[in-house]
Amino acid sequence: MPTVILLMIAGAAAFAYWNAARAAAEHAEKLGRNACTVAAVIWLDQTVHAAGVRVRRNADGRLGFERSFRFEYSYDGSDRHIGRMVLRGDRLISFVGPVRPSVTPIDLP
Numbered sequence: 001m002p003t004v005i006l007l008m009i010a011g012a013a014a015f016a017y018w019n020a021a022r023a024a025a026e027h028a029e030k031l032g033r034n035a036c037t038v039a040a041v042i043w044l045d046q047t048v049h050a051a052g053v054r055v056r057r058n059a060d061g062r063l064g065f066e067r068s069f070r071f072e073y074s075y076d077g078s079d080r081h082i083g084r085m086v087l088r089g090d091r092l093i094s095f096v097g098p099v100r101p102s103v104t105p106i107d108l109p
Contacts, residue, residue, distance in 0.1 A: 020065065024087050025050060028069040031085060031092060036073050039098035044072040044080065056088060064089050073098050 028048045036043035051068040058064045066088045072080050075098075083097025 021050070021053075021067070024065075024067045024090070025069065027090055028067075028071075028085055028087055031095070032069070032071040032083060032097070035083070035095070035097050039073075039100045041098045042074040042077055044074055047071070048085075051084070058089060059091075066093065071097070 025048060032048050033043055033046075048069040048071045051070045053068070054066045055063055056066040066086060068084065068086050071083045071085075073083055074080055081098070084094070085092060085097070086094040
């Protein structure tokens with residue numbers, strides 16, 4: 001009987017981990033797609049790829065997972081660039097990727 005309870009607890013923990021990982025990947029996918037749309041670049045492969053997971057402390061001091069994702073984008077369809085993002089829970093911690101092109105006016109004296 002105790003073996004069945006332990007198996008049920010292990011199964012529930014595995015399902016909770018998988019569910020949280022899937023939710024984080026979906027959130028990262030939205031962030032990558034939005035960044036590419038704003039920067040007017042092509043989002044390649046229409047997906048993000050999990051690049052790593054670490055245990056970190058959240059802002060409230062509790063332990064949680066920090067997940068890294070990568071995605072690819074192109075400026076003109078013939079090049080490939082890699083973007084990276086790090087999520088701690090559902091919060092974006094770090095982002096490296098396409099930026100919106102802009103021109104900053106320079107005031108000359």
